[in-house]
Amino acid sequence: MNRLAVLLNLVVSAIAAKANEADITGLWKGGFSLGTREALQVEIDGTKSPWQASVEFFGSAVTAPVQKDQNRIHFVIHGGEFRGRLIDSNTVVGHWTQPPNEIYNNRYATPLVLSQARNKIGLGEAEPLEKRLRLWISIKRGADDSFSAVIRNPEFDLFRGSVYRVIVHGDAVTFTDAKNPADKVDASLTTAGQEKILQVTRLRPELPPLVLRNCDEPARALGFIPDVHRNDRYLYSKPTQEDEGWETASLSDVGLDQKPLSELIERISRV
Numbered sequence: 330m331n332r333l334a335v336l337l338n339l340v341v342s343a344i345a346a347k348a349n350e351a352d353i354t355g356l357w358k359g360g361f362s363l364g365t366r367e368a369l370q371v372e373i374d375g376t377k378s379p380w381q382a383s384v385e386f387f388g389s390a391v392t393a394p395v396q397k398d399q400n401r402i403h404f405v406i407h408g409g410e411f412r413g414r415l416i417d418s419n420t421v422v423g424h425w426t427q428p429p430n431e432i433y434n435n436r437y438a439t440p441l442v443l444s445q446a447r448n449k450i451g452l453g454e455a456e457p458l459e460k461r462l463r464l465w466i467s468i469k470r471g472a473d474d475s476f477s478a479v480i481r482n483p484e485f486d487l488f489r490g491s492v493y494r495v496i497v498h499g500d501a502v503t504f505t506d507a508k509n510p511a512d513k514v515d516a517s518l519t520t521a522g523q524e525k526i527l528q529v530t531r532l533r534p535e536l537p538p539l540v541l542r543n544c545d546e547p548a549r550a551l552g553f554i555p556d557v558h559r560n561d562r563y564l565y566s567k568p569t570q571e572d573e574g575w576e577t578a579s580l581s582d583v584g585l586d587q588k589p590l591s592e593l594i595e596r597i598s599r600v
């Protein structure tokens with residue numbers, strides 16, 4: 330009788346634990362921005378020999394000598410690099426290249442024009458690419474009631490090729506890479522009113538903690554789902570103009586036919 334009571338108690342406990350298990354299935358959206366985005370103030374002083382360049386980083390100016398080869402201008406400051414050329418006595422046109430960072434593994438070039446502000450002094454502003462990352466986590470429940478997840482990053486395709494096993498214990502959530510069980514990510518589930526919030530400690534050592542919110546509306550899932558309206562025909566549009574120094578143009582603006590691209594996207598979206 331005692332054994333039966335113990336067995337029944339275990340079954341009841343298991344059922345209760347299952348009933349109290351948080352439902353974390355669905356699509357989660359989050360992201361972060363490292364630091365503040367601020368235009369870099371760039372100055373070239375042609376009154377000195379050799380010429381001197383100055384770049385202001387968050388209120389603090391750093392200087393370096395300028396390498397000048399006829400009309401070509403080059404200098405390196407604080408890991409960043411400028412390459413340009415003298416268009417005339419009043420204008421230098423080129424690109425400011427920011428170094429790799431915690432988000433971007435590659436350098437990123439931004440157009441930069443320096444115009445004469447006073448005698449032999451050129452001034453300009455560079456808009457560096459913001460250190461921003463978006464993440465999506467899709468969690469599903471399998472036939473055996475276990476959870477699995479995929480993590481997607483639309484900008485750089487980070488975490489590609491990995492599926493994570495998900496264990497929920499109360500409010501604690503653990504993601505374990507199915508291919509590499511030693512790779513684990515801890516998270517916690519909280520609520521703010523009716524909203525569920527998944528607080529992830531760190532997806533990778535070099536990335537900060539982040540907060541993801543449940544995204545239950547397909548129209549808000551662009552970035553994870555390429556086309557949220559699969560029955561609609563693809564309509565080409567000019568790329569969005571972002572505040573990063575680069576100008577966008579439509580295919581027709583540069584003499585290209587948009588029809589082959591539209592047909593290709595149509596085929597991909599129907600897969």
